Amino acid sequence: MSNPNFDYYARAKQEHGHDHDHDQDDHAPVNEHDNGPPSDYEIMSRAMQELLEEKGLITAEQVRRRMELFEEEFPYRGSKVIARAWADPAFRQRLLSDGRAACAEMGVMLESERLIAVENTPAVHNVIVCTLCSCYPRALLGMPPTWYKSRNYRSRVVFEPRAVLREFGTVLPDHVTVRVHDSNADMRYVVIPMRPEGTEGWSEEQLAEILTRDALVGVTVPSARR
Amino acid sequence: MSDRPLNKGPQDIGGEPAGLIDTTDHGMRFWERQANAFRSTVQANGITCTDELRRAAEDLGDEYARLQYFEITTRAMRTVLLEKGIFTEDELKAKMAEIHARFNVPDEMESPLKKKVR
Amino acid sequence: MAGARRDRLSFKSSYTPAPEHRYDVGDRVVVKRAFPPGHRRTPYYIRGKQGVIERICGAFPNPEELAYGFSGKPEKTLYRVRFPQQHVWPRYAGPAHDIIEMEIFEHWLEPASAESPAVMGQTP
Numbered sequence: 070m071s072n073p074n075f076d077y078y079a080r081a082k083q084e085h086g087h088d089h090d091h092d093q094d095d096h097a098p099v100n101e102h103d104n105g106p107p108s109d110y111e112i113m114s115r116a117m118q119e120l121l122e123e124k125g126l127i128t129a130e131q132v133r134r135r136m137e138l139f140e141e142e143f144p145y146r147g148s149k150v151i152a153r154a155w156a157d158p159a160f161r162q163r164l165l166s167d168g169r170a171a172c173a174e175m176g177v178m179l180e181s182e183r184l185i186a187v188e189n190t191p192a193v194h195n196v197i198v199c200t201l202c203s204c205y206p207r208a209l210l211g212m213p214p215t216w217y218k219s220r221n222y223r224s225r226v227v228f229e230p231r232a233v234l235r236e237f238g239t240v241l242p243d244h245v246t247v248r249v250h251d252s253n254a255d256m257r258y259v260v261i262p263m264r265p266e267g268t269e270g271w272s273e274e275q276l277a278e279i280l281t282r283d284a285l286v287g288v289t290v291p292s293a294r295r
Numbered sequence: 296m297s298d299r300p301l302n303k304g305p306q307d308i309g310g311e312p313a314g315l316i317d318t319t320d321h322g323m324r325f326w327e328r329q330a331n332a333f334r335s336t337v338q339a340n341g342i343t344c345t346d347e348l349r350r351a352a353e354d355l356g357d358e359y360a361r362l363q364y365f366e367i368t369t370r371a372m373r374t375v376l377l378e379k380g381i382f383t384e385d386e387l388k389a390k391m392a393e394i395h396a397r398f399n400v401p402d403e404m405e406s407p408l409k410k411k412v413r
Numbered sequence: 414m415a416g417a418r419r420d421r422l423s424f425k426s427s428y429t430p431a432p433e434h435r436y437d438v439g440d441r442v443v444v445k446r447a448f449p450p451g452h453r454r455t456p457y458y459i460r461g462k463q464g465v466i467e468r469i470c471g472a473f474p475n476p477e478e479l480a481y482g483f484s485g486k487p488e489k490t491l492y493r494v495r496f497p498q499q500h501v502w503p504r505y506a507g508p509a510h511d512i513i514e515m516e517i518f519e520h521w522l523e524p525a526s527a528e529s530p531a532v533m534g535q536t537p
């Protein structure tokens with residue numbers, strides 16, 4: 070049965086014709102360079118998906134909807150929530166007490182995430198990892214970046230966090246405690262970075278713009294330059 | 296099996312020496328985004344859970360270190376769905392062959408995109 | 414199926430009650446120095462290490478059972494435990510006040526005795 074969604078040329082045209090602003094956007098870039106025949110793994114994944122669709126266990130629409138959520142919705146929520154924590158000290162406290170409930174207050178309905186927010190202070194810098202796989206608050210931040218899932222990050226950030234942070238351009242003085250969180254069971258984490266000087270009076274929208282994904286994982290710190 | 300310490304799974308790498316981190320986010324290919332959505336849908340529909348998928352990934356043993364992230368997750372999904380009898384190996388092979396055939400490009404219709412890649 | 418999913422995700426708090434928790438915030442605990450096969454969510458590098466209970470997360474189904482298709486019930490209490498990095502890594506290069514925290518299930522924890530060394534035994 071011919072499936073137009075799976076036509077190699079149609080898909081390639083769709084990819085190349087697609088309008089992307091991802092140069093300006095620090096959220097996960099779309100890798101458009103899918104030229105060439107699919108790998109066995111791509112075929113395997115697609116085969117499993119089609120079999121489950123044929124057996125009525127999932128629908129193509131469900132998969133499509135999930136793709137949409139991951140691309141268009143999830144990546145933009147974290148910066149909004151943390152911007153509110155910056156702007157509203159009482160909200161910040163509620164976010165620190167119960168991350169999931171605080172997000173819900175703002176209409177950000179997480180999925181399975183049991184969110185813990187950890188705040189950076191002049192004395193403490195937080196950084197998140199999942200050494201065992203790639204646990205990450207996906208419904209708050211979108212898909213994790215490739216470096217977060219990499220073996221080198223997973224293995225090294227727990228035992229040499231300061232060296233790892235330097236690779237991201239982040240240098241912390243010795244008097245600051247580095248606090249690593251290995252996200253290994255049911256909880257998921259987001260960092261509340263310190264709000265930089267020069268952002269006084271900014272709106273939440275303006276604050277959200279400087280709250281990059283990397284800062285919410287703790288490998289960088291936000292800067293007031295936009 | 297490689298000589299890892301007693302019962303240390305291939306995923307349990309916290310603290311192991313490793314090289315510099317590629318700090319650029321390379322994003323995801325289309326098929327990876329779709330595979331991710333597929334995995335998410337399968338869990339949402341209660342067919343399997345994160346824990347089973349993690350365990351199946353860990354059971355890849357020595358292959359785990361050699362495979363890319365979405366290759367691992369695809370293999371894990373295959374293991375779990377076979378275990379649950381959702382499909383058989385023969386069904387999967389047949390479907391893969393069918394999909395592979397859809398991508399076959401006859402010589403006289405060589406893709407202009409392929410030419411660019413070379 | 415859609416209804417089941419909504420129920421599964423409808424919980425409001427990050428935390429669940431754990432009325433029978435064995436440990437309290439501030440208790441000194443040691444991670445079991447055990448190396449069983451199979452799916453575990455206690456990282457190898459933390460086994461045998463001593464830390465302090467940072468918070469109680471709640472009671473959750475045991476992932477070691479969920480991984481094999483079992484219900485994971487009765488649920489086990491999950492804690493966040495804080496460890497000084499210098500006690501986790503023999504050659505930790507950072508300052509003594511750096512810490513690492515992670516979630517450990519109750520059955521992986523033992524109370525630290527007053528005389529517990531920071532690191533118990535050799536890790537294989």
